[in-house]
Amino acid sequence: MKRLLTATAFLMGTTGIAAAKGDLQLYNWGNYTSPELLEKFKAETGITVTVTDYDSNDTALAKVEAGGSGFDLVVPSANFVQIWVEKGLIDTLDLAKIPNHGNIAPEWKDVVWDMGRTHTVPWQWGTTGIAVNTAVYKGDVNTSAVFLDVPEELKGKINVVPEMNDVLSLALWYVGGEPCTEDTEMLKKARDALIAAKPDWISMDYGVTEKMSNNDWAASVNWNGSTMRVRLANPDVVYGYPKEGYPVWMDSVAVLKDAPNKDNAYAFLNFILVPENAAMISAFARYANGVAGSDAFMPEDMKTAPEVVVPEEFKAAGKFLPTCSPKAQEYYTAIWTELQK
Amino acid sequence: MARSSFSVARLPGFATTAVLVFFALYLPIFTLVAYSFNASQSVAVWGGFSLEWYAKAWDNQQVKDATLRSLIIAVSAALIATTVATMAALGTTRRREFKGQGFIYVMINQPLMVPEIVTAVALLILFGILKTNAAEIGGPIGYFVDTVMNKGLGFIILAHSAFCIPFAYLPIRARLEGMDLSLETAAADLYATPWQTFRRITLPLMAPGIVAGAMLAFVISLDDVVITEFVKGAGQDTLPTYMLGQLRRQLTPEINAISTMLLAVTVVLLTAFFLLTRKKD
Numbered sequence: 001m002k003r004l005l006t007a008t009a010f011l012m013g014t015t016g017i018a019a020a021k022g023d024l025q026l027y028n029w030g031n032y033t034s035p036e037l038l039e040k041f042k043a044e045t046g047i048t049v050t051v052t053d054y055d056s057n058d059t060a061l062a063k064v065e066a067g068g069s070g071f072d073l074v075v076p077s078a079n080f081v082q083i084w085v086e087k088g089l090i091d092t093l094d095l096a097k098i099p100n101h102g103n104i105a106p107e108w109k110d111v112v113w114d115m116g117r118t119h120t121v122p123w124q125w126g127t128t129g130i131a132v133n134t135a136v137y138k139g140d141v142n143t144s145a146v147f148l149d150v151p152e153e154l155k156g157k158i159n160v161v162p163e164m165n166d167v168l169s170l171a172l173w174y175v176g177g178e179p180c181t182e183d184t185e186m187l188k189k190a191r192d193a194l195i196a197a198k199p200d201w202i203s204m205d206y207g208v209t210e211k212m213s214n215n216d217w218a219a220s221v222n223w224n225g226s227t228m229r230v231r232l233a234n235p236d237v238v239y240g241y242p243k244e245g246y247p248v249w250m251d252s253v254a255v256l257k258d259a260p261n262k263d264n265a266y267a268f269l270n271f272i273l274v275p276e277n278a279a280m281i282s283a284f285a286r287y288a289n290g291v292a293g294s295d296a297f298m299p300e301d302m303k304t305a306p307e308v309v310v311p312e313e314f315k316a317a318g319k320f321l322p323t324c325s326p327k328a329q330e331y332y333t334a335i336w337t338e339l340q341k
Numbered sequence: 342m343a344r345s346s347f348s349v350a351r352l353p354g355f356a357t358t359a360v361l362v363f364f365a366l367y368l369p370i371f372t373l374v375a376y377s378f379n380a381s382q383s384v385a386v387w388g389g390f391s392l393e394w395y396a397k398a399w400d401n402q403q404v405k406d407a408t409l410r411s412l413i414i415a416v417s418a419a420l421i422a423t424t425v426a427t428m429a430a431l432g433t434t435r436r437r438e439f440k441g442q443g444f445i446y447v448m449i450n451q452p453l454m455v456p457e458i459v460t461a462v463a464l465l466i467l468f469g470i471l472k473t474n475a476a477e478i479g480g481p482i483g484y485f486v487d488t489v490m491n492k493g494l495g496f497i498i499l500a501h502s503a504f505c506i507p508f509a510y511l512p513i514r515a516r517l518e519g520m521d522l523s524l525e526t527a528a529a530d531l532y533a534t535p536w537q538t539f540r541r542i543t544l545p546l547m548a549p550g551i552v553a554g555a556m557l558a559f560v561i562s563l564d565d566v567v568i569t570e571f572v573k574g575a576g577q578d579t580l581p582t583y584m585l586g587q588l589r590r591q592l593t594p595e596i597n598a599i600s601t602m603l604l605a606v607t608v609v610l611l612t613a614f615f616l617l618t619r620k621k622d
Binding site: 025226 | 465470571
């Protein structure tokens with residue numbers, strides 16, 4: 001009996017202080033939340049934010065779906081937002097509680113996966129394109145032909161990141177199709193283009209920042225933030241926006257339906273829509289944010305970076321990736337498996 | 342010995358193969374440790390020797406919280422698992438076969454056989470049901486589930502204890518099998534009660550096995566990532582789950598530094614385990 005009591009006492013000692021009034025549980029990607037932002041939020045509102053990390057959309061969805069997770073806010077990727085809504089896991093936003101909702105930049109207000117931003121608020125967004133070392137290749141970098149019809153100078157020196165959705169979408173746009181299509185003709189064309197180009201690739205691997213910084217690779221399909229880091233280490237590198245079509249991704253914040261601290265959650269959403277605070281997130285995560293007026297507060301090297309600020313002529317070619325139907329997903333997986341052989 | 346014994350160690354090329362295998366297995370780990378002292382931000386390009394990443398890891402509040410949590414969970418899980426495993430070992434060794442013994446053996450070792458992700462998802466669903474219904478049940482049970490189990494580390498400790506049991510069980514069982522019953526029978530002959538026999542004869546003799554089992558359980562719990570990732574609640578990152586969360590973003594040698602420290606703890610404990618379970622014939 002005594003031992004049971006001591007055991008219970010020991011276990012109770014491990015409990016954190018039960019959720020105080022000023023508490024907020026943010027469920028976010030790892031290493032994606034600026035500690036300075038959270039300190040500033042605490043100074044302004046007295047609310048302590050605790051961040052829990054996840055490494056994939058699927059893990060986050062599974063954990064919240066199981067119930068009783070205790071999180072208030074979650075940050076899903078664009079192509080998952082509709083899944084969260086359909087499963088009834090996130091709230092429709094009470095816009096009366098978010099006076100700064102109008103700060104969302106016009107181009108990010110009516111996105112296909114959340115029209116009018118009734119469920120989510122932008123966190124960070126980026127693009128996938130092609131990073132090229134112009135000392136090696138001086139031709140046009142703004143086309144998917146760089147990795148699908150590899151020019152002489154880059155044969156055997158170009159890498160492709162093994163991200164199925166990004167790579168297949170780029171290939172489908174290149175051959176004139178659309179991502180998540182179930183049109184077998186288009187899928188065959190995309191597959192043939194990829195398989196034909198593969199012998200000219202040096203690898204299908206991550207680690208682009210490292211390998212292009214020390215010139216192991218001369219080019220790679222890559223994300224814009226990583227390419228900016230490469231360019232800061234190696235000024236010859238240029239980020240190409242494929243004119244046939246390139247993927248845009250965005251992570252946005254949503255309030256969970258069973259959130260224990262809803263008012264604090266809304267206070268946080270309102271807080272990150274202030275231009276200076278959005279710029280703080282960008283300074284940490286090194287990607288662009290979706291808040292109008294934040295340009296003035298962005299760090300110097302990001303204000304004019306062509307990777308972060310999409311040049312006018314390429315804006316139209318950037319599109320969000322849809323969520324594929326199970327059949328389209330099957331085709332994707334089949335092509336990807338064949339490509340990886 | 343009557344027959345000449347066959348020893349793999351005497352096959353030609355054994356030494357060379359052994360060295361090559363060790364090299365292949367441990368080269369990635371040596372590289373990891375080496376780059377934790379890297380002066381530049383990169384995890385692959387050497388930029389000089391520096392201890393800054395260890396300093397950074399020490400200063401990182403999230404890392405410190407996660408490490409403390411990992412240690413608390415590992416110690417608690419090791420204690421619970423070892424206690425249960427000791428009882429299980431005493432009950433299943435050095436006696437006549439009883440009906441269902443094979444089944445009990447399978448049950449105890451079940452975490453070793455079922456893939457970790459399956460256990461993780463099953464626990465996620467079970468705990469999810471408990472958590473959502475705790476509020477509805479209300480009263481002391483509801484409060485207990487919500488405060489101690491959910492917001493405290495109760496659920497994680499429970500999950501860890503469960504899958505650490507087989508790891509504690511096997512060394513203890515091995516130790517027990519090697520002890521014969523004659524000492525305990527002699528004690529009984531000298532009017533010792535079963536409890537006295539246990540406390541003063543069996544337990545001290547079993548001690549190396551129990552300590553070895555406890556250490557193994559501790560290390561297994563410390564290193565676990567899949568089950569913890571799914572069972573953890575809000576704000577309950579352990580060190581391995583924290584590191585998993587960092588993978589999607591830019592990796593700095595801080596990860597190497599944390600890994601090296603975790604590796605050092607594991608190596609020290611496993612060496613102690615090895616030394617304790619060596620048969621001193």
